[in-house]
Structures are given as structure tokens and as C-alpha cells.
Amino acid sequence: MSMHQTVPVDGGLDYPKHYLDSLSMIERLHRLLLDVIKDEFERLGVLEINAVQALLLFNIADNEVTAGELRSRGYYQGSNVSYNLKKLVDMGFMHHQRCEIDRRSVRVRLTEKGRHVHHVVSDLFQRHSDALMQDPVLGGDKIMTLNEQLGRVERFWSDQIRYIY
16 A cells, blocks of 8 residues: 555544645745745845844844754754754854854854844734734634644654654
């Protein structure tokens, strides 16, 4: 039986199909988020930074972190973290400085230019939040239920990585 040929379980519910649908939706949502950010920067005429880099700057905010902490704190989800950090430093969006204790480690923080990008993304997300608050499906406390469910999926996947070989 292939991954897409499923047997209905749980009273006729085709659970494997719904799980695969959820996985596809999560992937699409991430790509759409990046497209929304890209569109906002294109609308503003800011073309030197890509959406992944803008989201990284948004997530760092006022923190000073090492490259390793970017992933462990959830600030950066992609690959090529070193490439993106170097580009952001070279373009003047971030400062970098070698750690005094561990000279192999580099700490990064936003420049004024990087803080501007952070504010653009923050304003975009605030507008979205204001609009969604009025939505009958996700408005009010309904988004908290969505977050709880997504958090459960995240914990399930984390457990799979930690405990299943």
C-alpha cells in the first residue's frame, strides 16, 4: 500500500489522508507567509532583502544572539544560516562581534537599518492581527485553539525526533 492509498479508520475517517492534507497545508502556509512578507517589501520598494532574511530580523528583534542560538530559540527555521547572516551583516542590517569568552562564536544584533525591517514586518503582522480579530472563524479566542492544536503537532514531531530511531 502506498502512502496515498489509505484505509479508512475511526468510523470511516480517512485519518492518513487528513494527516497528509495537514502536512501539505503547513508547508503552503509557510510559503505563503514568505510571499506575504515579500509582497510587503516589494510594495514599499525595498528589494535588497528577501523574505527569509526579513523574518529573521523580525524574530531577533532587540536580542543579541549567537548563530547557534538562532535555531535553538526558533528565530531561524531554514538552512544556510551562515550565508544569511553574512549577507545581512554585509548589507548593514546586522552588527556582528566575536564573543570575548569563546572567540569561535559570533554574536549578532540588529543595526538601525535592521530595526527598520523589524518594524515593517511587525506593522504588517499587527495589521493582519487586527483584521483576523474580526474574522468569525479565527477571531476572539478561536486563534488560541488553533495555536494549541499546532503546538500539539509540534510536540508530537519533537518527540518523534527524540525518542524514535
